[in-house]
Amino acid sequence: MSTSNTTNRITVVGAGYMGGGMAVSFALGGHHVSLADATPELAAAGRDRLLNEAVSFVERGLYPADAADILAERISSAKAVANAVSESTYIAEVVSERIDIKSGVLVSVANAAPDDAIIATNTSAIPIRELEVHVRKPERFLGVHWMNPAQFVPGVEIIAGTYTKDEVVSRATELISGIGKVPVKVPDTPGFIANRLQYALHKESSRLVEEGLISADELDAVVSNSFGFRLAFFGPMAIADMAGLDVYADTYRSLHGELGEAFAPPKYLQELVSEGKLGVKHGGGLTRLSKANSEAVASYRNAAYSSLSRLKAEVGSAPSEA
Structure with a gap:
């Protein structure tokens, strides 16, 4: 995995599967990461899972040989979201794909984060314009949509909001590129680009199966x-x-x-x-x-x-x- 020349102080809010994969990517890319969640126990459990998983992944050749040590050194668990983001240069919000949950987290994050910190929401389809209203100083806010599993899939969509400064888009793109991912700037359109295409394919696939023309397994074999x-x-x-x-x-x-x-x-x-x-x-x-x-x-x-x-x-x- 690539290593960035500039070290950022990164907080990942959401210690689940997606957030964990992002934390691993940032840490292996040379950055220190604070992993935060609703409680310190959840954050600590998320970190423990990543470290245990790293040992297995190293043994299977999925991570570099020194990955477990790197992750143990660079990923810490936060006792509180506000404390973690207060010293961050980049904050990734990776909570559930529901506006009512994301909005509350974004309000808290924006109020506690430094004014020049980038706040990036990871969402599969929620319009950035609907989330930016919950962010103080929305010019530093944008969408950064990763794909599962985050530590292995290279593609990342970068979505500017109504107020996002060009400098913020550039900084986020440089950060993501610097850890070996492939960022692409896409418009704030329903589903962005990846999911609009993915769901269009799934819709037509479902129609073929529903019509009895082919089984799900046979269709997958054709496509893959x-x-x-x-x-x-x-x-x-x-x-x-x-x-x-x-x-x-x-x-x-x-x-x-x-x-x-x-x-x-x-x-x-x-x-x-x-x-x-x-x-x-x-x-x-x-x-x-x-x-x-x-x-x-x-x-x-x-x-x-x-x-x-x-x-x-x-x-x-x-x-x-x-």
């Missing part, structure tokens, strides 16, 4: 071994550019005819194709991929897919009751 396999290296827009936007447009037309307006060809796609922009093979597309770097991209793709195939064979299938 086809386009889901590729998504580890390329997003959907790059995949379309590589496949050919004309191919996508034709496929959409077929789906549109059978499944209706939900599968109508996107307007941008039709416009690009009409202009002769077909992706990598001709004219470019939506991403930075082009014919000029197509050979390098293909070489990278082949090596990446081959490596992932070997990794899947090595790791094997997820445990099941079967």
Whole structure:
């Protein structure tokens, strides 16, 4: 895991599974972390769980060899949230995904934190504009949405609120990047980006299962071994550019005819194709991929897919009751 050149005083409010993973990421990234919760007992129990887990994870090769010692040194449990945040430069609020709970915690945190401390809420879908009203000096407040399990998944969404200063967005992005994560600034739109896409896929998947077209296990096998396999290296827009936007447009037309307006060809796609922009093979597309770097991209793709195939064979299938 990467180590930041600048040490921050970080408080994670919420010592559960997500908050714990974030605390581990910050600590292994070089920062001192105070883990806080509703009671000192919960905070202490959360820290103990992380340290015990670290020993097992080191033995299994999931953490660096010295991780258990690093976490024991850098993660402390707080006796009270107010005391912990009063000396922090960055505060991550990671409590339950309910506005009534988050609002109360944010009020307390904002009142106790230094005026220049960043306050970041971890939320999967609650609009930042609905939470910022509970924060004193909301210009230092933003959303920083991690993915579970936080210590292993690299993606983090950075969501500015109505009043968030650009400097705060930059500081938060630099901090998250500095510990080896991949922060991306996204808009304060319902579900942000990751969950809007994830739930769109889940909705269509559920429809296929409900209609009796396929079982849940069979559907998961299709996804994880086809386009889901590729998504580890390329997003959907790059995949379309590589496949050919004309191919996508034709496929959409077929789906549109059978499944209706939900599968109508996107307007941008039709416009690009009409202009002769077909992706990598001709004219470019939506991403930075082009014919000029197509050979390098293909070489990278082949090596990446081959490596992932070997990794899947090595790791094997997820445990099941079967």
